[in-house]
Amino acid sequence: MAVYLVERSVFLEWIGMLARHERVYFPQPVSESSFRFNRVGSRSLLALEDFDDSSRVKPFRASACVPPPVRSLAPDNELLFTFRRDKAGDCLLAPVLDNSRRILAGVRPCDLKAIALMDRFQRAGIPDPYYLARRDHTLIIGHDCLQPCDEYCFCEAAGSLAWREGADIFLTPQPQARLLVEPLTDQGAVLLADAGFPICEDVKGCRARAAARRATPFGRRFAAPLAQVMQVVAGSWDSAVWEQHADRCFSCGTCNLVCPTCSCFDVRDDFNVEDPGSGRRTRRRDACMLEDFAEVAGGHNFRKSTAARQRHRVMRKFVYLPDRFGGTAFCVGCGRCRRQCTVAIDIFDIATDLLAGAGEGT
Amino acid sequence: MKPINPHVLTPTMVRIKEAADMTGHERFFRLRLPRPLGHRPGQFVMVSVPGIGEAPISICCGPGDHDRLELLVRSAGSLTMVLQRLETGDQMGIRGPFGTGFDLADFEGRDVLFVAGGLGLAPLRSLIEPLILDRQRFGRITIISGCRTPAEELFGREMRTWARAPGIRVIRLVNDTAHLPWDGEVGLVTAPIAGLDMDPAATLAVLCGPPVMYKFVIMELAARGLAHDRIFIDLERRMRCGIGKCGHCQINHLTCCQDGPVFRLSSVESLPEALA
Amino acid sequence: MKNVLLRPRISFFDMAGCEGCQLAILDCEDIFLELVDLVEIVEFREAMSETAPRFDIAFVEGSIHREIDADRLRDIRARSRWLVALGGCACHGNVQARANGWSPAENLQRVHGLDTVHRVQTDNRYWPLWAHTRVRALHEVVKVDYLLRGCPVDRDEFLHLVKRLLAGSRPGFAAQPVCVECRRHGHECVFLHGETCLGQVTWGGCGAVCIAGGYRCDGCRGLLPNANLASHRQLLRERGLDPKTIDQRYRLFLSGEITAQDAPDEQ
Secondary structure (H helix, E strand, C coil): CCCEEEEHHHHHHHHHHHHHHCCEEEEEECCCCCEEEEECCCCCCCCCCCCCCCCCCCCCCHHHECCCHHHHCCCCCEEEEEEEECCCCCEEEEECCCCCCEEEEEECHHHHHHHHHHHHHHHCCCCCHHHHHHHCCEEEEEECCCCCCCCCCCCCCCCCCCCCCCCCEEEEEECCCEEEEEECCHHHHHHHHCCCCCECCCHHHHHHHHHHHCCCCCCCCCCCCHHHHHHHHHCCCCCCHHHHCCCCCCCCCHHHHCCCCCCCEEEEEEECCCCCCCEEEEEEECCCCCCCCCECCCCCECCCCHHHHHHHHHHHHHHHHHHHCCCCCCCCCCCHHHHHCCCCCCHHHHHHHHHHHCCCCC | CCCCCCCCCCCEEEEEEEEEECCCCEEEEEEECCCCCCCCCCCEEEEEECCCEEEEEEECCCCCCCCEEEEEEECCCCCHHHHCCCCCCCEEEEEEEECCCCCHHHHCCCEEEEEEEHHHHHHHHHHHHHHHHCHHHCCCEEEEEEECCHHHCCCHHHHHHHHCCCCEEEEEEECCCCCCCCCCEECCCCHHHHHCCCCCCCEEEEEECCHHHHHHHHHHHHHCCCCHHHEEEECCCCCCCCCCCCCCCEECCEEHHHHCCEEEHHHHCCCHHHHC | CCCCCCCCEEEEEECECCCHHHHHHHCCHHHHHHHHHHCEEEECCCCCCCCCCCEEEEEEECEECCHHHHHHHHHHHHHEEEEEEECHHHHHCHHHHHHHHCCHHHHHHHHHCHHHHHHHHHCCCCCCHHHCCCCECHHHCCCCCEEECECCECHHHHHHHHHHHHCCCCCCCCCCEHHHHHHHHCCCCHHHHCCCCCCCCEECCCCCHHHHCCCCCCCCCCECCCCCHHHHHHHHHHCCCCHHHHHHHHHHHHCCCCCCCCCCCCC
């Protein structure tokens, strides 16, 4: 497949053009410090960071992008089905699936990995038709990171920095305000075929230049390899560390709700006042840190304490889901939960403390 | 990988063929299905009233190639209280069956001890029925079923009928007769276990009841020498989807809706969240 | 949902409050006529003048200040199948409960001056009605079936409650903090902008309207069960609020719920 070397401004213009007849989502600033994957319109300001000027603040930081891009595949208040009653009194139900095509552009490796993991999760066992309807009609343009987003990033330690799976096109910043544009799938190649971008003559050289430019170390690092971290977390059910990180927790669910690999949900039914025989069922994100998450009909709560819920959240990322879905950590190291937590509870710190408690690392 | 079923989270509306109150809180439904569910004993369905909500309900009839589905619904929440008002001819939404359930082959030639607390009898009935229908295929059956008072007893008449089949012993208990006529015993479901004529090497035990019941029944069974891989437990969680996605029924790394709700005790006893 | 809905008789009453919650309900104008079709409104001072002896749902707005109000509430309770506390004042005393922090004489002096206190002590016929009792939420006087929180109540929660009751079900309001609303709506936490907020320890269900409007949450929907107030107070201190300001923030809407234990800095 042909690889292209394009001026950044030309590429962004192309994104703008694409958005005229496609639904394109690109991270855009919504405040001084936050970004969102908004739909690109004629007046959207699109920016990507510069290769040469690393002193400039990264125009987009994954950890500041809330909600994460994976949410456009599983939006909040997602419609599951509508129902209405016919004249005979029979209730007719019809699932509402979103098969419309969309393009997610500017997705960073941590979020690429999160989407890839969610793909595995949602396809496994009995597949989730709603997620997959969107996913199967979504094209993803990934973007490499040469600098960590912020002081909370630990994507390299979590094994996400080099992630490419799931991207149809992958962008790498190059000197002189240019971008290396690589199609990774046939769909990506088809989309790029008509763009008229100049072909890159030295793909290896471009990749090497970017690799040489990449910060080392990249973000925070665990004191031990990730596999060992996961093993230690798995063996730390009775650790005192859980309590230490629960004291100041509000159980507000923010860490779950901003996490790109949290997908738990609750369903809600409603009927129309003007026609009570008709209505809908929707689902919305739920959070295992919320107090009543594991409560059953009789009132018994299987995770009553904050520490037990905290442990479940961390175990799910490093133990439960990896055990079932290919051994990869489901924490992608994006740093969102830490950045959004008002009392600075940090999954990185929890893992580090568990590691220290197990006699590994510092 | 299973094919994508776009209807997996959308219920099918099913007519109620028969509805009757069993106690003041539980209503029994017999539905006629458009086609057989092909369920296994111990599986559950998600039951809906569109516009109100959905909840997991155990299937309480035996398996087989029939278009009958029986459910016992206790009024416990915003949905189940609406279900109590449904009559013959009304519709309810059904999805499923979900979960692993019991494999009848495991029970061939074995003696089976059932211990049910309260509503726990409903899912066990889905296994008791086929065992009774095919007596020569299975060994002796003992059913210990307990509830608070005689007024709360479930399937009382049926249990008396079961007791007349060959090789079956039924022990019905209440905690308190509450001054009502009672032809069973008084006490907890744990009490009869010590005195049972039981060969631990040939027996399988199947338990279903409130979380508090398991611990004590398991202690009694252990005292009789029953190995933990011979004990099946049916766990309750508040599933929202039945397809292993919503996260609500997660028990450590397992999902109750897909890996359960029936488990061998030996496979979950090391999981701290399973029983408490 | 069943074919046949109940057609409940609904009534509205107000105690000490601003009647803003009743106005918020009248604000359902786009579907109000359809709603009125499904229910029978038998008493609603904001919109009609009839009165009725019995009803299925009584919505009571405002807090209880005087014993005659308590008696009136007991009467409403006796006449109604379900009693719903409508809004923050009815649910937890809201702003008015602030008065409970001082003696009636102190309140009188603060609001009306020392002269008034003298007059009260010398003139038997002069007695401002609000000044002499403790402010109570409805549940401190009678059994309350459901709480519609907020200042004012949320229209969607009101509709949810009415629809559930007419379908023979019961409403469910999750005990979740405002943070859940903010995250679901994709709002960035106001703490990240140097603002402080009570959303972590107070009930959501409001759609985080104040945050959406560029403000913070002052906690009008009441304190969550098991709210981690110790941590929250510590957080507010770290973010530069002095103990007095912190108490003022808590006391604005939560006086009826904050105990002395929760407020160690107060003298």
